[in-house]
Structure formats: structure tokens, C-alpha cells
Amino acid sequence: MFTNYIFYFLSALALYSGVMVLLSKKPIHSVLYLTLTFFAIGGHYILLNAQFLAIVHIIVYAGAIMVLFLFTVMLLNLNKEERSPKPIWVKALAITAGAMLGLVLIGVFRGYDLHLVQHPMETQIGLVKELGKILYRDYMLPFEVSSILFLTAMVGAVLLGKKEQI
Amino acid sequence: MNALNSIPISYYLMFCSMLFCIGVIGVLIKRNALMILMSIELMINSINLLLAAFSAYSNDPAGQIFVFFIMVVAAAEVAIGLAIIVLIYKTTHSIDIDILNKLKW
Known part of the structure; x- marks a missing residue:
């Protein structure tokens, strides 16, 4: 409770x-x-x-x-503050669209219940121990590839932030 | 303590749907590129929480590994996105996305 x-x-x-x-x-x-x-x-x-x-x-x-x-x-x-916020009708339309998306999602998920395993x-x-075992045993390759992704992102961010023209 | 008096998974579904919709509305109503990036973060977080919830309820660690990888990609995405926003600000002195319409037509 x-x-x-x-x-x-x-x-x-x-x-x-x-x-x-x-x-x-x-x-x-x-x-x-x-x-x-x-x-x-x-x-x-x-x-x-x-x-x-x-x-x-x-x-x-x-x-x-x-x-x-x-x-x-x-x-x-x-x-x-935003100098020129969007007109009020665009905001109203956006909120209506978002609320309808939420309505659809909640309508779909209403009454759904997972059969609880655990x-x-x-x-x-x-726990760190269990996840670490699985990460380094079954998901070794994706883990290494994600480190390359990080390196790429770092190089890209530095390159974009440089002063002179690229 | 048995499985019956735990929080139903549908509560997590409701909560994450609402958070996701807040993010969607944020992307639609804001003109500031920084605010749009923040709304995207909100959506990513709601999806992450839902994945972790399903993973915990079905006792399958693959979902939590997946959340970990999503966090990695989201961190890279934010770093690049903010670098691009800084670059846009340097060239146009504004981060209003509506003036970035050169590629539109």
C-alpha cells in the first residue's frame, strides 16, 4: 500500500x-x-x-x-521569453491533437493487464550484478558499437562547435 | 506480499501515455528549438520508463538493457542537437525554428 x-x-x-x-x-x-x-x-x-x-x-x-x-x-x-509565440489557434489545434492522441492511447490501454510473472x-x-552479467555476455557487441557511437558524437560536437568555417 | 497487491501495469501505461502526450504537445506548440529538444527528452523518458516497467513485470532483463542503449543514443543525440543549436544561433542570432525554412521548398 x-x-x-x-x-x-x-x-x-x-x-x-x-x-x-x-x-x-x-x-x-x-x-x-x-x-x-x-x-x-x-x-x-x-x-x-x-x-x-x-x-x-x-x-x-x-x-x-x-x-x-x-x-x-x-x-x-x-x-x-519567446518573441513571437505561435498564434493562439495553432496552440489550440496542437493541444487538441495532443489530447486526442492521449485519449486514443488511454482508450487502447484501458483494461489491459499483464499476466504477472514476477x-x-x-x-x-x-541489480547492477545481474544486468552487468547480461550486458557483458549477451550484449557485448552492441555495447562496443555504442562506444563507437559516443566517439562519433563527441567528434561531431567538437567539429560543429569549432570557430572557423567547416 | 503477492503479485496481486502490487501496482497494476496499466497505471504505468496511463502515466507514460500522459507524459508522452505532454512531450508531443510541447513539440507542436513551441518555436524555440531548445524547448523542442526538451520535449523530445520528455517523450524518450516516458518510453524508457514504460520499457523498464514491462521488463520488471515480466522478469526479463532484455528490456532494461534496451533502456540503457536508448539512454546512450539519447545522450549522443542531445550533444549533437545542442551543438547544432549553437551553430544556428551563431549564424542567425536566433533559435526560432520558423526562420529556418530555406530547405522547405
């Missing part, structure tokens, strides 16, 4: 800060609300006993990606 309350609290926090990301006038407030959303989702991972993912999520998203966003906002001095709080698959 206690976990249910934590679930409700984390979900409400994530949804509230997700909405506030869109409603905030200044980009820096949006970034901070997005960080709050990421921490709420990290709490969800802990609730699912996915400890490895929780740690990686906090390090990568709340640590690395948020710092990148904050640096971009501050270095480029972008912390101004109680999520008692499963052991999310």
Missing part, C-alpha cells in the same frame, strides 16, 4: 513538472522543471527495483544532459 502512495506522488510530481516545462515563460525555468521530472522518473526506477537504471538515469540525465542544456541557455543568453518489487533483474 505504501508503494502505491509513492507511485501516485511520483507520477503527480512528474506530470506537474512536465506541464510546467511547457508553461514556463523562461527557458531556464523549463530546464529546472525538466530536472525535477527526471528525478521523479528516477524515483520510479527505484520503485521498480531497477537500481542500475536509476543510477544511470540520474547520472546521465540529471547530471550530464541538464548541465548541457543549462550551459547552452546561459552561454547563448537565451533566457528571454512481483516488481522482488525481482532481481535490475
